[in-house]
Amino acid sequence: MYFSLVLFVCFSSLSSSFQLPHINNHNIARNNFLQSTKTDSDTPTQSTKINNEAAGATANDDDDVVFSNFCDFLLKKQESLINELESMDKLRESDFQFPINTFFSSSNNEKDTDGKFTRDEWGNPYETSGGITRVIQKGNIIEKGACSITILRDGILSKERASSIQGRQEEQDGVMVPQEGDKYSAAALSIVLHTKSPLIPTFRSDVRIFLVKSSNSDGDSAASSSLAWFGGGADLTPYYIVDKADISQFHQEYLSLCKEHFGEEKGKQTYKEFKKNCDSYFYLPARAEHRGTGGIFFDDFISNNNVMEFVKGVTNTWTPSWFPIIEKYRAESYTKQQKEWQLLRRGRYLEFNLLYDRGVKFGLNTGSKNPRVEGVMVSAPPLIAWEYNHEITEGSSEDELMKILKDPIEWV
Numbered sequence: 001m002y003f004s005l006v007l008f009v010c011f012s013s014l015s016s017s018f019q020l021p022h023i024n025n026h027n028i029a030r031n032n033f034l035q036s037t038k039t040d041s042d043t044p045t046q047s048t049k050i051n052n053e054a055a056g057a058t059a060n061d062d063d064d065v066v067f068s069n070f071c072d073f074l075l076k077k078q079e080s081l082i083n084e085l086e087s088m089d090k091l092r093e094s095d096f097q098f099p100i101n102t103f104f105s106s107s108n109n110e111k112d113t114d115g116k117f118t119r120d121e122w123g124n125p126y127e128t129s130g131g132i133t134r135v136i137q138k139g140n141i142i143e144k145g146a147c148s149i150t151i152l153r154d155g156i157l158s159k160e161r162a163s164s165i166q167g168r169q170e171e172q173d174g175v176m177v178p179q180e181g182d183k184y185s186a187a188a189l190s191i192v193l194h195t196k197s198p199l200i201p202t203f204r205s206d207v208r209i210f211l212v213k214s215s216n217s218d219g220d221s222a223a224s225s226s227l228a229w230f231g232g233g234a235d236l237t238p239y240y241i242v243d244k245a246d247i248s249q250f251h252q253e254y255l256s257l258c259k260e261h262f263g264e265e266k267g268k269q270t271y272k273e274f275k276k277n278c279d280s281y282f283y284l285p286a287r288a289e290h291r292g293t294g295g296i297f298f299d300d301f302i303s304n305n306n307v308m309e310f311v312k313g314v315t316n317t318w319t320p321s322w323f324p325i326i327e328k329y330r331a332e333s334y335t336k337q338q339k340e341w342q343l344l345r346r347g348r349y350l351e352f353n354l355l356y357d358r359g360v361k362f363g364l365n366t367g368s369k370n371p372r373v374e375g376v377m378v379s380a381p382p383l384i385a386w387e388y389n390h391e392i393t394e395g396s397s398e399d400e401l402m403k404i405l406k407d408p409i410e411w412v
Contacts, residue, residue, distance in 0.1 A: 063228040066303050067185055067211045070311075071151055074189040074207070075125065075132075077315050078149050081191070082117050082134055084319050085147070089115035089139045094331050115139045117147065122372070125151040133375050137382065141200070141330055144382035145193040148375065150186075157182045157212065176225040178212045185211045191318065192379040198239040198342035199329040201292070202349065203322045204379070207232035207311050209303070230311045231299035234318060235278050237292030237349060239342040240397050241404065244411075246325050247293050251275070251411040253321035254296045254314075261310040271412075274298045279408045284352055289405045291352050341398055343385035350384050 115136065123130020131150040136142050159180040178184075190206035211228040236250055258274070259267030278297035283290050296314075301307045353360045363376035370376065392398040 233297035235295035
């Protein structure tokens with residue numbers, strides 16, 4: 001069974017308009033959660049390879065347990081990831097070796113902030129429904145970044161949403177068909193990191209789970225059933241291709257992950273499919289160009305232990321795939337012209353979000369005031385630019401990038 005991405009994105013974005021009382025202090029629930037989980041729970045357990053049969057397996061025997069375990073993993077993963085990012089964003093002596101980058105007030109030899117993420121917690125993500133939005137602004141490496149978790153428990157499928165699922169659902173024996181009134185739960189961890197230097201690409205990624213439970217049993221509780229599935233991905237949006245090896249290595253990380261979990265040949269096929277999905281989704285048809293150099297993008301993986309371990313593996317590949325590029329260019333100089341080009345490309349990033357991204361569009365088109373609109377727009381770049389009929393020089397670094405964005409290449 002396969003479902004369109006828009007299903008989960010809509011429910012994920014629904015969290016932005018899902019009005020829960022804003023509770024200023026969840027320390028008790030948070031501490032209880034952290035104490036009840038092992039310190040190494042954000043590290044995947046020994047994974048089992050996903051074979052051809054497992055990739056199309058039916059639902060896990062206990063999807064509630066899968067959902068609960070994955071939520072625990074996401075909550076701890078967000079904390080550990082924030083620690084990694086804050087440590088990376090700190091200035092080092094080596095960052096001062098170039099007296100450069102005087103465009104605006106941000107420069108490699110000027111500390112804007114202490115490189116800390118703010119914390120905006122709403123609802124109660126540990127026990128019921130809610131989320132945690134962590135944001136860094138004017139950092140030393142990350143000009144603006146967000147790492148957000150959303151958890152919704154025991155929502156009710158509307159007639160429209162149930163019909164939407166049914167319309168895209170492929171027949172599969174033994175698998176439930178979601179109906180109006182069924183309960184659903186959803187959880188997602190997403191990250192968007194816009195860098196100060198135009199030599200370092202923007203990084204975006206997310207992982208998510210969606211669970212639907214039905215009890216159309218006609219008095220027979222044994223007929224109750226459920227279905228859970230995963231989605232996610234990771235991609236780069238560079239402003240300059242300083243070295244093609246950087247992009248190739250990023251893709252290699254995710255190809256290796258696919259091989260690890262799917263096997264050598266199946267892994268290659270899976271990576272190619274996921275890369276194609278990524279190129280197809282992050283595309284601006286009005287411009288006839290892709291937003292970036294892609295990565296992987298997947299959805300509709302019916303839950304089992306193998307699939308969950310693969311999705312956890314995606315999150316554990318985030319920093320190893322991106323940090324090496326940062327280390328290579330964090331102290332490199334860039335010009336005002338390069339920064340201006342970055343702002344123009346960020347304009348394309350925002351165009352995609354507002355015009356084509358299903359989650360952002362859903363979150364903004366609520367028909368009324370959205371109390372979580374800041375959460376919907378948190379992925380927007382901090383500064384952007386549009387220039388009428390901007391022309392680039394043939395054979396320039398900008399031209400090299402645009403040729404790749406017009407016609408994506410195979411990086412590995």
